[in-house]
Amino acid sequence: MDTSPHANAKSPGRRPKVRLSDVAAAAGVSVPLASRILNRDPAARATEATRTRVLEAAAELGYVPNVAAKSLRLRRNGLIGLVVHDLSSPIHLELMRGARAEAAAHAHFLVLGDVDELLQDDTSFRTFVSGNRVDGLIVQGGHGGFDERIADIAQALPTVIVNAPSRVARDRVTSVFPDEPGGTRLLTEHLLALGHTRIGLVSGPRDSTTGMLREEGFSSALADAGLSLREEDRVHTDWSSAGGRAAMIELAARWQGSADRPTAVIAGNSLIGVGILGAAPGCGLSVPTDLSVAAVHDTWISEHLVPPLTTVSLPLYEMGALAVRQLLADSPGGTEILVDDPRPQLHPRASTAAAPAR
Amino acid sequence: MDTSPHANAKSPGRRPKVRLSDVAAAAGVSVPLASRILNRDPAARATEATRTRVLEAAAELGYVPNVAAKSLRLRRNGLIGLVVHDLSSPIHLELMRGARAEAAAHAHFLVLGDVDELLQDDTSFRTFVSGNRVDGLIVQGGHGGFDERIADIAQALPTVIVNAPSRVARDRVTSVFPDEPGGTRLLTEHLLALGHTRIGLVSGPRDSTTGMLREEGFSSALADAGLSLREEDRVHTDWSSAGGRAAMIELAARWQGSADRPTAVIAGNSLIGVGILGAAPGCGLSVPTDLSVAAVHDTWISEHLVPPLTTVSLPLYEMGALAVRQLLADSPGGTEILVDDPRPQLHPRASTAAAPAR
DNA sequence: CTGAAAGCGCTTACAG
DNA sequence: CTGAAAGCGCTTACAG
Known part of the structure; x- marks a missing residue:
């Protein structure tokens, strides 16, 4: 009768799985005791010698518990x-x-x-x-x-x-x-400190909670400076660079021929920021000379863009x-x-x- | 005796889990038969009526098999x-x-x-x-x-x-x-067709298989045009934008004051490409006027960069x-x-x- | 303190 | 064709 670990080898090329019973047998203890020792059950107060025998047997055989069996038993x-x-x-x-x-x-x-x-x-x-x-x-x-x-x-x-x-x-x-509001507030205050008094917002989709919270931070920072967001300075778009691009084009069209326009814009996230930055030259706007751009979320790309993108990092x-x-x-x-x-x-x-x- | 599905509720707030035995009981068949029917075992040739009774019971109770039990049994x-x-x-x-x-x-x-x-x-x-x-x-x-x-x-x-x-x-x-070689070849041929005769390569780490394969494609395309890569036109770096930036700075330093330099550079991947594009202005190089840049891998960002980055897409x-x-x-x-x-x-x-x- | 027994929820040879 | 039995590999009340 072969009860060695190798007896349960399934696929010929594969190493056989070691079960708890193999460890217990090798250490000369019962399966439950082996289980308790391996799981550091404080109730198991075997002699130090037994304990090390089990631990060593497990290590030697390379025992790894079967997660399916554990899951079934423990329900997690x-x-x-x-x-x-x-x-x-x-x-x-x-x-x-x-x-x-x-x-x-x-x-x-x-x-x-x-x-x-x-x-x-x-x-x-x-x-x-x-x-x-x-x-x-x-x-x-x-x-x-x-x-x-x-x-x-x-x-x-x-x-x-x-x-x-x-x-x-x-x-x-x-x-x-x-x-979210705090992050956007930081961005807004940065722009206010730079002397911008009219700031646009390219926000996410209308039904986005996140977008709403960012707008809150934006608006309250503006309010603290005695300013407020004008409806025509806000665009909703999706959270993507393509969305940012479309929004920039839309805003530029609104600004066409008008000297009275935002000198800065906040992007609802950095993907949108990338899209705005990419679209600006085509709209005849140079960043930051004609338009300052800042975005929520600092990603690996921010510092490598041309120009590098001002962001606020959130602890993602x-x-x-x-x-x-x-x-x-x-x-x-x-x-x-x-x-x-x-x-x-x-x-x-x-x-x-x-x-x-x- | 309560054998209804609700008998096994554990956490009070949670919906009780439905077991296969619950389905079998509800359909009036044995557990094995229910299992066979649910798993479409062709051997199970129950009457159509039985079959639908089981299926409906499962649907009604919202039965979902316990994956731990299945895993233990099926070993996957x-x-x-x-x-x-x-x-x-x-x-x-x-x-x-x-x-x-x-x-x-x-x-x-x-x-x-x-x-x-x-x-x-x-x-x-x-x-x-x-x-x-x-x-x-x-x-x-x-x-x-x-x-x-x-x-x-x-x-x-x-x-x-x-x-x-x-x-x-x-x-x-x-x-x-x-x-990989084919992709890089496409990039190289594109640059050759544009009239570039000296092309640099910003490759990945020295021990990268991927990097080596890309260099192969690059070199063989150059060879077909009767050209070859000069050692001094290649830089190894890591697969990142920071790496690309460092490489661009390194290359620009090598080119300092020399009119004889590559007019184009291929980036080992698009992260490197982003870094090169970002560093070029600071090196006094305008892309593409002074230097053409192309990169392996087309990502969401390529088209939004300034200028948009020429890439080759691989089926990732x-x-x-x-x-x-x-x-x-x-x-x-x-x-x-x-x-x-x-x-x-x-x-x-x-x-x-x-x-x-x- | 430790071992024998039960059982987690399934599937599949094995009988009937 | 279907059901009763065994068993996947564990853990944990329950006895001793």
Whole structure:
């Protein structure tokens, strides 16, 4: 009778999997005791000799617990679903990096999901949410009209909304978000200090919570300076460079032939900022001579643009990490957590300069 | 006795999980039969009435199989590890998007890993590789000196290397990669057609397989035109915009005061291209008047740069999708697969122009 | 303190 | 063709 670890080899070319029972046998103890020792169960008070025998056997055999068996037993699997809206945005990437690193630090892993798929495709929704596929969900918020659905999910699965405070009042949803108004305020104050008195805003989609919060910071900073945003100086667009480009062209058309126009513009995010910067020359506007441009979110590209883009950085990486920590702490839902370490920070660069004399 | 689905509710606020036995009971059949019907086992030839009763019960109860139980039984879990080197690169993002979408189409999910962590941290390595955490691994290749380790992994777990052909001759490693030489050749021919006869190359790190392949395409296109790369016209740097910036500064210093210099430069990837474009003005070089710049990989940003960057696009999204397909097909290892649909495509933009007259 | 037993929720040979 | 039984690899009350 072959009960050696090699007896259960499946594919010929593959190394055989070592089970807990193999470790227990090698150490001459029962399976439960091996389990307790390996899991540092304080109740297991075996002699030091036994303990090391088990530990050494495990190390020698290269034992790694079977996660499926553990999951079935423990009803959790060490997996966190990270569900974002647009995988190609450098902004979500930072969030993802922070979440991944934090998860790894706690021996957890991230499973990638897509917001639209999750909300529209029922199969995807159900495997994620009811199939025990993941222990919890981090969902990118800030997009309009899907809050009820999230509340639904949260009823079945610990859920954290990142990127925007949740508008759902239900118990189980925690949200984690940066100081959006504060960040935009920093940008606005920077432009005001440079002498700009009329500042445009290229905001995100109309139904975006994030966009609204940024506009709030913008408006309140203007108000503090005795100014206010004129309706005709604001454009809504989507969160992309193509959107930023279209917005710049739209604004330039409005300004056609009028000397009375904004001398600076704030981009709702840095993708939009890139689009504005790219479109300005074609509109006959030189940045920063004719127009100062500043954007929310500092990404790897900001400093390499021509001219380098003034931005405010928000703690995206930390937000991802904190979302994971919240989920693992299984904290009571309903909390709204402002990620404020580090604080929003201004990165003044050549895309902003003193307002031209009037 | 309460055997209703609600009997197994755990957390009071959460919806109870429905088990297969609940479905079977509701449909009045045995658990095995319910399993067979739900899994479309052709051997199960129940009456149509029974079949629909089971299907309807499952739908009504909102049954979703417990993945942990399935995994334990079937020895696979529908998870694929995607292990990349730098999560923040827009290039890997495309790969990731393709892989995620393809995986989702086959009811699989992606678990995020980090190459450095996988190779250096033994715990991470072992949970991924021997802990049955994932069914297979997609690892980003092209970085020097870790091929033996990958071969090691592949012995335990189906593995596909993306991004570069594997230099490991072992049986089990399949690699999937785009036509790197072909792409760079397209870029080179474009510059040659514009009249450039001396072209510089800002390549990636010295030990990068990918970089070497691109240089091959570059050199062979030059050779076809009766030209060749001069040693002093090549700079190695890392795959980043900061690297590109440093390289541009280095080249400009070499060219100082000499009329005899390259009139065009090819960037090993588009991040490097961004850095070159950003650094050129500071070096007293106007693009494309003084210097044409072209780069490998077309990303969202290329067309929004000032000037828009000429690039060649490689099928990164498709490469990700194909890697997943390879893994799921459990095809025999050792194959090298060129992803050539779509073919590398030139995107001529304003960063390249006719060579200045000599 | 440790071991034997039960059980997590499935699937699949094996009988009937 | 269908059901009863076994078992995937763990952990944890429960006995001893």
